[in-house]
Amino acid sequence: MRAFTVHQGLVAPMDRANVDTDLIIPKQFLKSIKRSGFGPNAFDELRYLDEGQPGMDNAVRPLNPEFPLNFARYQGASILLARENFGCGSSREHAPWALEDYGFRAIIAPSFADIFYNNCFKNGVLPVVLPAEQVDGLFAAMYAQEGYELKVDLQNQQVVLPGGEALPFDVDSYRRQCLLEGLDDIGVTLKSGDAIRRYEAATAARSPWLFPEVSP
Amino acid sequence: MGRTLYDKLWDSHLVEEREDGSALIYIDRHLVHEVTSPQAFEGLRLAGRNPWRLASTLAVPDHNVPTEKEERAGGVAGIQDPISRLQVETLDENCDAFGIDEIPINDRRQGIVHVVGPEQGATLPGMTVVCGDSHTSTHGALGALAHGIGTSEVEHVLATQCLVQQKMKNMRVRVDGRLAPGVTAKDLALAIIGEIGTAGGTGYAIEFAGEAVEGLTMEGRMTLCNMSIEAGARMGMIAVDDVTIDYVRGRPMAPKGELWDQAVAAWRDLHSDADAVFDREIVLDAASIAPQVTWGTSPEMVAPVTAHIPDPESMEAGTRRDATTRALHYMGLQGGAAISSIPVDRVFIGSCTNSRIEDLREAAAVMRGRHVAQTVKQALVVPGSGEVKAQAEAEGLHQVFIDAGMEWREPGCSMCLAMNADKLGKGEHCASTSNRNFEGRQGFGGRTHLVSPAMAAAAAAAGHFVDVRTLEPVQEGQA
Ligand code: SF4
Numbered sequence: 001m002r003a004f005t006v007h008q009g010l011v012a013p014m015d016r017a018n019v020d021t022d023l024i025i026p027k028q029f030l031k032s033i034k035r036s037g038f039g040p041n042a043f044d045e046l047r048y049l050d051e052g053q054p055g056m057d058n059a060v061r062p063l064n065p066e067f068p069l070n071f072a073r074y075q076g077a078s079i080l081l082a083r084e085n086f087g088c089g090s091s092r093e094h095a096p097w098a099l100e101d102y103g104f105r106a107i108i109a110p111s112f113a114d115i116f117y118n119n120c121f122k123n124g125v126l127p128v129v130l131p132a133e134q135v136d137g138l139f140a141a142m143y144a145q146e147g148y149e150l151k152v153d154l155q156n157q158q159v160v161l162p163g164g165e166a167l168p169f170d171v172d173s174y175r176r177q178c179l180l181e182g183l184d185d186i187g188v189t190l191k192s193g194d195a196i197r198r199y200e201a202a203t204a205a206r207s208p209w210l211f212p213e214v215s216p
Numbered sequence: 217m218g219r220t221l222y223d224k225l226w227d228s229h230l231v232e233e234r235e236d237g238s239a240l241i242y243i244d245r246h247l248v249h250e251v252t253s254p255q256a257f258e259g260l261r262l263a264g265r266n267p268w269r270l271a272s273t274l275a276v277p278d279h280n281v282p283t284e285k286e287e288r289a290g291g292v293a294g295i296q297d298p299i300s301r302l303q304v305e306t307l308d309e310n311c312d313a314f315g316i317d318e319i320p321i322n323d324r325r326q327g328i329v330h331v332v333g334p335e336q337g338a339t340l341p342g343m344t345v346v347c348g349d350s351h352t353s354t355h356g357a358l359g360a361l362a363h364g365i366g367t368s369e370v371e372h373v374l375a376t377q378c379l380v381q382q383k384m385k386n387m388r389v390r391v392d393g394r395l396a397p398g399v400t401a402k403d404l405a406l407a408i409i410g411e412i413g414t415a416g417g418t419g420y421a422i423e424f425a426g427e428a429v430e431g432l433t434m435e436g437r438m439t440l441c442n443m444s445i446e447a448g449a450r451m452g453m454i455a456v457d458d459v460t461i462d463y464v465r466g467r468p469m470a471p472k473g474e475l476w477d478q479a480v481a482a483w484r485d486l487h488s489d490a491d492a493v494f495d496r497e498i499v500l501d502a503a504s505i506a507p508q509v510t511w512g513t514s515p516e517m518v519a520p521v522t523a524h525i526p527d528p529e530s531m532e533a534g535t536r537r538d539a540t541t542r543a544l545h546y547m548g549l550q551g552g553a554a555i556s557s558i559p560v561d562r563v564f565i566g567s568c569t570n571s572r573i574e575d576l577r578e579a580a581a582v583m584r585g586r587h588v589a590q591t592v593k594q595a596l597v598v599p600g601s602g603e604v605k606a607q608a609e610a611e612g613l614h615q616v617f618i619d620a621g622m623e624w625r626e627p628g629c630s631m632c633l634a635m636n637a638d639k640l641g642k643g644e645h646c647a648s649t650s651n652r653n654f655e656g657r658q659g660f661g662g663r664t665h666l667v668s669p670a671m672a673a674a675a676a677a678a679g680h681f682v683d684v685r686t687l688e689p690v691q692e693g694q695a
Contacts, residue, residue: 016542017535018414018514022654027633031280031299033254033306035367051660054299083535085415088448089654090633091350092252093366114418114450115350115364122368172382174238186263189376192232192240196268196378199231199242209471209479210244210343213271 002124003182007105008151009078011142013068014043019082020089021116025098029054038094039101043069073146081138082109086127087116096123106152108159110135121175124182126154128169154180218489220386221455222421225361225486229344231378241381244343246373248275248316249329250307251635252348256371257310267314268377274338275311275318277304278328279635283598283625287637291322300636314374327601327627330354330568334438335603337467341456341483346373351568351651353444356453357437358460359486361421363450385495387420387449388488391428393502398685400578401436402570402649402668404428405443406508410518412498417449420496423488424454428502434463435574442569443651446515455487509555509681510653510666512543517653519555521671521683527551546655547663548643556681558665561644563588563595563622563676564658565669567632570649571600573607575669579649580613582673585690588621589679595622596638598630622676634659647675 029041031054040058047069049062063070069077080099086109087095096119099107104125110132112120120127130138141161142148151160154176158166178185204211219227232240253275260266267273280300282288287296292308295301304321311318319325325336330351333339345355345362348370355362369379389408409416422444424437432440437454444452454460461480464470471479506520517540519525528544528551531537544551549558565571565579576599588595597617599605605627608614614624631638632650640646640662649672653664667675674684 017539020514020652020654022633022652022657026656026660027635030251030635031297031303033258033303035255035258045656045660085418085448088414089350089445089652091348091364091366093255093348093368096366111415111418113415113448115366115445119366119368122366172238173236174234174380174382177236184263185380186265186372186375189240189372189378189380192378193376195232195240196242196376200269200377203242207342207479207482209340209475211271212471 001122001182001184004105004124004126004179005155006151006153007078008149009105010074010076011079011081011138011148011150012074012077013139013142014080014082015068015139017083018085018088021087021092021095022089024087024095025092026052028052030092030094035097036101038098039103042098042102043067076103078103078105079150079152080104080107081135081142082107083135084110084132086112088113091115093119093122096120096125100125108135108138121179124179126152126179128152128159130159130167130169134167217493218491220488220492220494221359221423221453221486222361222384222386223492225342225344226383228342229361238380238382240378241344242378243346243373244272245333245338245345246273247329247333247338247345247347247352248273248370249279249347249349250277250303251279252367253310253370254303254306255367256348256374257314259371260374265375267316267374270315272377273316273374275307275316276326276329276332277307277321279629279633280304281321281628282636283628283630283638285626288322288626297636324602324606327604328568328571328629330442331571331600331604334358335467335601337464337470340464340470340479341460341486346379350445351442353450353452354438354442354568356441356444356451357434358464359453359456359483361451361453364445384421384450385419387417387422387496387498388494389422389424389498389500390426391424391500391502392426393428394431395428395502395505398670399505399507400668400670401432401439403505403508404502405440406510406515406518406666407505408500409443409447409515410508411500412447414446414514414516415448417444417447420449422447422449422452424452429454430457433574434459435572438572439569443515446651456483507668507671507684509671511547511549511555511558512540513546513653513655514543515651515653515666517543518666521555521681523555525549525551525553525555556683559591559645559680560647560675561593562640562646563592563672564631564646564648564650565672566596566598566600566630567650568600569651570669571598571604573604575649576604576608576613579669579673580616582670582684582687583620583622583677584616586620586677588676591679592676595676596625596631597622598625599627601627631658633657647672647681
């Protein structure tokens with residue numbers, strides 16, 4: 001996994017609450033058996049005026065001129081500013097894959113849905129929770145200034161504003177460590193292989209119906 | 217201090233606690249379907265890893281399978297959409313290659329993964345159950361710790377049989393009293409979401425309790441737990457009682473003989489202790505709940521069928537008003553209009569929320585002697601599994617639907633997320649027994665209204681939403 005330490009980049013808005021994963025990547029694109037290539041279809045229904053299908057040439061599709069990610073000023077954005085409960089709904093990891101593939105490295109919102117939040121960490125995308133008033137402030141500052149950039153610093157757990165002000169954020173230490181080092185967390189868990197085997201042996205003795213393959 | 221049901225399930229699956237506050241949790245049952253697994257299998261291959269414990273894993277294709285009889289008859293090779301076909305084929309190949317048990321497309325046991333798991337006894341009380349699908353919360357109805365995971369975690373569970381987890385907080389939703397006749401588990405689920413909001417359960421494991429919950433059948437409990445995720449909670453669960461044990465007894469994969477007795481003795485402890493403390497508790501009065509209909513693009517945008525659509529004009533400026541305005545625009549509805557005035561173009565009875573035998577019985581009870589309204593273009597009834605389909609046919613329910621002008625389909629997810637050919641046209645309103653009314657969920661530009669099976673049937677007959685409790689009994693022979 002790609003490590004994340006500090007990232008500075010252009011900020012773009014997703015200014016609505018309860019953005020669900022169906023909206024981030026519609027189901028017709030879930031038919032892919034690959035992990036990459038979802039970026040051109042991120043927010044497909046908002047971004048294009050026609051109905052998107054896998055295999056289409058997205059470069060020639062009509063863009064929705066009212067959707068902010070299509071505005072010239074947000075091209076190249078790598079930090080998404082969002083509202084509460086971002087990423088609710090389906091557990092599809094295609095959502096962070098699509099955001100990552102689009103070019104987003106961090107998402108800032110007052111709250112995230114649990115499964116989506118977790119999925120982001122597995123894909124080198126950092127979800128940052130800030131208090132709603134601070135997010136309101138960031139939206140206002142971003143709208144007011146073209147080219148508005150933020151620095152997201154995972155090492156020091158803070159979002160740094162253009163003026164140098166730092167907004168601290170929380171993140172649990174296991175996820176933080178995996179992301180900072182770009183760890184393969186399956187490899188980390190496999191180091192506990194002996195503990196897993198001990199657990200299995202004890203459970204098979206105590207609750208044998210859970211291990212029909214080893215019970216007589 | 218006493219422990220909650222969630223605490224007990226957590227404790228009994230703890231492999232290792234880490235200094236940083238995370239824990240390694242053992243997974244007893246891993247259910248797999250075709251959409252969220254291909255990249256996980258590919259990851260295993262790339263890393264040269266093998267599944268840790270084959271016996272825990274059970275796979276079944278459901279999201280992409282066609283539900284139309286003729287297309288279905290051709291099996292995997294007969295799936296017309298080449299991309300859907302590739303996904304189902306890929307699941308078959310991966311299961312073969314890694315030695316994982318799979319219930320294939322036209323096996324009688326095939327169906328929606330969350331219907332199949334409990335039905336086959338693959339889900340048992342006291343288990344940890346995961347699947348790359350957010351509605352895995354369904355299985356919590358059996359007193360299991362069950363939640364959805366992403367594809368990276370599917371790979372993690374395949375490779376290690378464990379997940380790295382942070383413990384959730386405990387929430388209890390207690391529903392006192394009894395549901396009125398005509399009011400179902402689906403209405404209860406929607407009323408709870410209306411009360412706490414789609415993010416109300418974020419960060420919590422929810423336990424549903426109280427007289428109304430205890431009074432639900434196993435099917436009803438699964439409907440309720442299924443929609444926990446729509447309240448923001450990854451998992452919902454219900455204590456084990458006689459209803460649970462009677463449901464599990466005799467299922468193909470359930471323990472037998474002496475093991476059964478041993479298991480039941482252990483399962484009897486799967487409830488919160490009397491002195492357990494919850495971080496948050498919500499109390500609802502069952503008697504006050506009416507049949508529910510969603511009017512917007514989020515499950516929390518819901519109202520009793522007797523009510524009116526909220527009017528953004530009368531709301532204070534802010535995100536809620538903006539969201540309401542945007543939702544009504546998408547739905548093509550007017551604030552202030554009666555819910556019962558919303559016309560219905562299509563009807564979908566199915567999905568892992570409401571496609572079990574009891575759901576079909578409820579819908580059939582309303583449809584018997586009635587006919588789908590002329591203005592309704594299509595009404596689909598899609599059983600949740602081959603077993604449900606066979607049972608419904610044995611009871612003659614399919615004939616009730618067919619006589620009423622509905623289509624009786626093969627099992628699968630179908631129009632719940634429209635990954636196969638079953639979908640809404642742009643601007644069409646659908647009375648749907650599924651769980652998500654998000655924009656475009658059932659088809660590009662489609663407008664979903666979530667309801668119970670009985671309410672969906674009533675809407676099919678009327679051509680618009682009606683209070684199922686007010687339907688006049690149909691006059692007919694002995695039926
Ligand atoms: S029926 Fe719908 S919600 Fe349930 S698993 Fe299938 S697609 Fe997901």
